[in-house]
Amino acid sequence: MPRSIYERRAQKELEEQGYFVEWKMRRPRIMRRGKYTQDFFNLYDLCAYKTGEALRWISIKGRQGIPGAHRRAIEAFKMPLGNVKEIWARGKSKINYWHKETIE
DSSP: OOOOOOHHHHHHHHHHHHEEEOOOOOOOGGTTTTTOSSSBBBTTTEEOOOOTSEEEEEEEEOTTTHHHHHHHHHHHSSSOOTTTEEEEEEEEEEEEOOOEEOOO
């Protein structure tokens, strides 16, 4: 399965801001039996790093918004200091493409 247009757009935006962005490769059909997940910790689509700033773990959602169960899972996931959890969802407005939330 190819990467979503939302993931690619988020990566491009972050790279324009000077971040190094990492994402996990989608598993080929031959690996479907294994325990490989398409997301970091089965929650985050992108990991963004920039010198001198917190490591950003970003979950990307499309037009359907942010499901409550997904938000609760991210809220419950413990991260060490120096890490930021974020959810980006495609906004309904053409002016603001992203609806971005930082989860504490």
